[in-house]
Amino acid sequence: MINVVNYGMVEKMNLASSPYPKGVNEFEKAGFTAIASDMVKPPRVKESPVQLECRVQQIIELGKEGGAGNLVIAEVLLMHISDEILDDNKMIDPRKIDLVSRMNANWYCRANGAALFEIQKLDSDVVVGMDNIPEFAKTSGIFSEKDLVMLASERELPSVEEVDFIKKQIQDEINILSGENFYSNLCLLAKQHLNNNNVREAWKYLLIPKIN
Numbered sequence: 001m002i003n004v005v006n007y008g009m010v011e012k013m014n015l016a017s018s019p020y021p022k023g024v025n026e027f028e029k030a031g032f033t034a035i036a037s038d039m040v041k042p043p044r045v046k047e048s049p050v051q052l053e054c055r056v057q058q059i060i061e062l063g064k065e066g067g068a069g070n071l072v073i074a075e076v077l078l079m080h081i082s083d084e085i086l087d088d089n090k091m092i093d094p095r096k097i098d099l100v101s102r103m104n105a106n107w108y109c110r111a112n113g114a115a116l117f118e119i120q121k122l123d124s125d126v127v128v129g130m131d132n133i134p135e136f137a138k139t140s141g142i143f144s145e146k147d148l149v150m151l152a153s154e155r156e157l158p159s160v161e162e163v164d165f166i167k168k169q170i171q172d173e174i175n176i177l178s179g180e181n182f183y184s185n186l187c188l189l190a191k192q193h194l195n196n197n198n199v200r201e202a203w204k205y206l207l208i209p210k211i212n
Contacts, residue, residue: 001037001040001042001043001044001045001051001052001053001054002051002052002054002074003044003045003048003050003051003052004048004049004050004051004052004097004099005048005099005100006048006049006097006098006099006100007098007099007100007110007112008047008098009032009045009047009048010100010108012030012031012032012047013030015029015030015031016029016030016032027043027045032045032046032047033045033046033047034046037051037053037078038053038078039053039077039078040053040054040055040077044080049081049082049084049085049097050079050080050081050082050085050092050097051079051080052076052078052079052080053076053077053078053079053080054074054075054076054077055074055075055077056072056073056074057073057074057075058072058073059071059072059073060072060073084096085097094111094112094116095112095116098110098111098112099111099112122153125155126155127152127153127154127155128151128152128153128154128155128156128157129152130148130152132152132157133148133151133152133206134206134207134209134210136183136187136209137151137183137187137190137206140183140184140187142184142187142188142191143187143191143194147191147194150194150197150199150202151194151199151202151203151206153199154199154200154203157203157207158200158203158204158207160211162204163204163207163208163210163211164211166201166204166205166208167208167211170189183209186205186206186208186209187205187206189205190202190203190205190206193205
């Protein structure tokens with residue numbers, strides 16, 4: 001059995017970690033409620049928001065010294081999910097499940113509040129990648145790592161026609177910017193569009209040198 005631990009039960013979980021002698025009921029010691037499993041012998045922890053009934057496939061010993069631990073590879077046979085942690089689409093809401101994770105020593109981490117953030121999944125879309133970003137842009141010092149990732153996450157590069165169109169629109173500005181700081185100035189213009197989440201527009205400026 002794997003019983004997921006959230007913030008509301010973490011203190012009781014810590015009680016269960018005490019090195020009790022064999023035969024002591026840790027459910028009673030920690031104040032948890034044992035409920036019968038459907039497919040495996042060990043009981044579930046009722047207070048856990050997600051309970052996974054598993055069959056152990058392999059146990060890998062990670063070392064001989066203290067704290068080395070074991071890696072347990074298991075097959076999940078059945079999963080029990082509390083309705084209380086689901087959103088309107090029947091997906092697990094990370095704010096409702098309020099998970100905790102074990103760190104080092106006495107430290108834990110709570111996966112809630114400011115600790116949560118979203119990154120849009122790319123799914124099956126192929127993105128342009130970092131390798132297509134011009135070298136002058138990557139080494140300019142103008143773009144943050146986040147900016148570069150935004151550029152790399154674009155699904156396709158603007159066409160030559162799109163870049164040529166924007167070039168003609170700002171031709172006078174390009175003539176003024178041309179010279180020693182030409183590439184830096186293009187990066188600054190692109191950066192303005194990235195700040196407004198206009199990634200495709202930013203790309204058009206960075207591709208201008210290719211059609212010069």
